[in-house]
Amino acid sequence: MKRYILTFIVIVLYFGGLNSVRELGDLAIVKAVSIDLNDEGKYEISAIIIDTKEKENKDKGLLISSVGNSVHEAARNMVDVSSKKLYIAHMESLIISEKIAREDLENTLDFFIRDNEGSNSFFLFIAKDAKAKECLEKINEEEIDLVPFLKSTQKYKGNANIKSLNDVVKILLEKGRSLCVNTISLEDNIKINNMAYFKNYEMIGYLSENESITYNLVINEVDNILESVGEENSLVIVEIVEPKTKVNVKDCNVNIDVKGVAHITQTGKNITLDNIQEKENIEIMINNKIRDEIYSLFDNKRKEEVDIFGIGNLLYRKKNILYNNENYLNNINLLVNVDIDIVNTGGIKKAW
Amino acid sequence: MVVESEKIYTVSVVMIISSCLLATFFGIGSYMMYNESFQDAFVASAIGAVISCIFFYFFYYIFEHNTYNSIFELNSNIFGKVFGAIINLVIILALVIITCAILFNLSSFLNLEYLPDSKTNMLEAILLLTLSYVCSKNISQILKVNQIFVFICLLNIILNVVGLFPKFEIRNIEPLFNAPKISILKSIGIYVILSFVSYFMLLIVNKKMVQDKDILKKRMIISLLFSNIVLIGIIFLAIILLGKEYIALFRFPEYVGLKQFGLFNMVERIENILSLQLYYNAFSLLMFLIYFIKSYLPNNKLAKFYPFIITFFIYFITNFLFEDTMSFIMLVEKYYAYVILIGLMTPVLLIFIKMHFFTKLPK
Structure with a gap:
């Protein structure tokens, strides 16, 4: 009899734990x-x-x-x-x-x-x-x-x-x-x-579309992006593949370094791509464009006191005294360095 | 109440440290440390681990020179009947409070994360029923249960690290040493005090029963070192996984972190299986605590009912002490460390002083 009573108590206690059971249906x-x-x-x-x-x-x-x-x-x-x-x-x-x-x-x-x-x-x-x-x-x-x-x-x-x-x-x-x-x-x-x-x-x-892309580029959340420089016959469109961005802070200087490789996916008639100088000019134009976009996004948001790139967080993590200043964004000297290399001009040998 | 015919091996003995160390910090110690010193908790735990070696030395001195069957017998003999009984009572009281705290912590974890619709006291009853059965067995069987748990936990921890590896962000530890110095000191104190429980539990083992005694000291030190490294590792990984702001939000951040586990984009949402290690460790500690309390009681006809009687009282004391989770957290934050400090550490220090300076020890 004792055994049955004990078994009963054990069953009651253990199955009590199944209160939270829920059938899939x-x-x-x-x-x-x-x-x-x-x-x-x-x-x-x-x-x-x-x-x-x-x-x-x-x-x-x-x-x-x-x-x-x-x-x-x-x-x-x-x-x-x-x-x-x-x-x-x-x-x-x-x-x-x-x-x-x-x-x-x-x-x-x-x-x-x-x-x-x-x-x-x-x-x-x-x-x-x-x-x-x-x-x-x-x-x-x-x-x-x-x-x-x-x-x-x-x-x-x-x-x-x-x-x-x-x-x-x-x-x-x-x-x-x-x-x-x-x-x-x-x-x-x-x-x-x-x-x-x-x-x-x-x-x-x-944010605008360009600003959204720039933001994601700075926080390392993009895989591929398209960039275009020039117009009509001088148009060049490149696909930047897996760009990497590093944000470093030293005193009041914040360095944003963007590196990556790009492929040319479309060009206008005037782009012949038959000399290195032309390729380098395109690279400079792309680098400048991305750099300007980063500067522009940072400056626009700085006016609204929005720390879009999380520079304050970086200052805080590095124990930079600048973070203690409420208007730290205004005291920051942003330096952007973009280094995109064009490594591929597509399957075409020259302009047609 | 110790049967000397049982055979115990050093491996089983030293594994007490690892399960107890992890259990004392789960939901209580780590919670207190994260809230006190945030990302500096892992630095505090590393410093705490080094400092705790001093207390381990005191403990080991007693463990090595104790020729009696238990610490309670030792106390009665070296301090005399009255003062010895007082010290024993203080130790027992502390052990009961620690048992209640660990039990409530475990059942509230189960209630919160596994069985939200079940009542906490129902879960306590189920746990205690199982514990009373396990503790009715002899020490060698209890140690074997613990040994199995330790191996499962070890495999689980390795799996957790592999599955969570892509989610770790080392920048989350920055800025280091940002918490106020007093908070870091408090965290170090919490680590030293709470980790004391882990090796204090070794006293449930009667040294005479250990088979390969000559390597016990070496293995104990290795186990202590390994367990501390694992614990510091867990604290560090939890910080770099969740970040200081996020970690402070949760009662059981380790469990929340496990929700992010993923292997090859296939194995996901298995936190309930992975978190079993947390449960196993706490269960092991409860097992040892109840066995410890049981070893205080005299060996008589009622002896086989002791585990059931102890768990019966533990159930009521737990529900009396901790009404709900909030009161539990408040009480634990305020008094838990003091309970260990007064109830376990102080007696060990007194015993050490008495044995080292005032008692002639047999060579």
Whole structure:
């Protein structure tokens, strides 16, 4: 009898631990989430959940929405429409509205950082000129997989980067560094647009396409970028492959060194490429153009007191006394050195 | 309450250090150090490891010259019945509090990361039930369980480093020595005090039972060195993985870091398996702590029920001391180091002084 009682106690105790068990069928597996702040100041959450019943349209999920006073409350209210609790462990992307990015980024992200289920390795986007929900609807309708889309944009265009939420939060918390986040816009179709930039915890504005590429070039987040110099018959287009950037600081001088190799992919009629001098002239023009773009981006953002390249963070890490100065950006002497070598002129021997 | 017929090998003995050292820092020690000195925590731990050698010497002196079956017997004999009993009581009290803290820490970790819908005290009950069963066995079997855990943990740590390697950013340790000097000193103190638990646990082993005693000292030092290197390595890697701002956000940063694990873009999101090492180490330490408390009690008819009685009381004391996670963190931050300092380190120092200066030791 004693043995049975003991066995019973053991079973009760051990199976009590299975309170947290959840069957696969009971999970609303989330692929992407959008969050908007409506006019009443309430959070409107929409989510694409993987439809485990549908067998034909595998990429198309179910789009469900709910409203709440907080992100968590809105997420919980999802049970009103789906009867299942959201499971965000496999979430790939989070789209937030511009209003949230400007006013309430910290509180919104807090839910995801605190949640133990998620890995925070998903990508954050800001919906530009559209509601986040509208973007999500389009993504679901067109069955767009945002992650490969983002990776292609980063790899071949350079105006986006592939920083996960973990990285975004780290940058947000770091001293002397402004955050830039990918944006998504709804034109005829979904487009991964130029980056949005932040000051402290608030979004300030958007970078242009060139500025986005330049920013990613300086923070070493580009694989390939296209650069063009000259016009019409003197036009030269080069593809810079895997450029590497180093940022060093010494006293008030900040050196940005960009190095890389380039391939000529298109030229105008006047470009003959039959002598070294011409190639070197093109290299000088490209180097100057990139250098000017870096200077221009830095100066533009310095006016807004935005430390776009995280120079303050570098000063802080190197214990540079300049960091203690509130207006350290104004005291910085930026020196940019760009060294791009053209190593390949394409498969054509001479101009035709 | 020690049976001398059991055979114990030095390898099993010295492995106590590694599991206990890692367990004392998981969720408590590392949390305190990260919050105190941020990226300088690994420097503080390295300095702390060097300083802790002094205390290891005190401990080893007692371990080597103890001719009695346990530290409790030793105390009663060298300090007399009354003062010896007081010291023994202080040690037992400290051990009970440490057990409760480790138990609550482990169950809150399980609750937070594995079983969010289960109650913490239910998890405590399950853990204690298993522990009471393990502790009802003899010391050689307990050491074998620990030995298996240590090997699993070692493999796990190697796998973790490989899978997280691309995510490490060495710049995260900059700026070094940025924390206030007092904070670094506090961190060093935390390391020295908390690491003391790991080798104090060696006292559960009766030296007479160890088979290859002549190499015990050498292996102990190697184990201590290796365990400290592993612990400092873990602290360092956690800092360069998460960065000082991010690491301070989390209660169990090691677990959060494991979420970033990835092998060949294929093996991902296996943090629950990888973090089993954290669980195993804490379980081993709890095993030793309960066995230590058990060894204090007299050997009589009730002896076989001791583990169940001890765990029964530990359960209630834990729930009495720590109402929730917040109160646990506050109490641990304020008093945990003092409990070890007063309850374990001070008695060891007193014993050392008494044995070294006032007692004639048999040659």
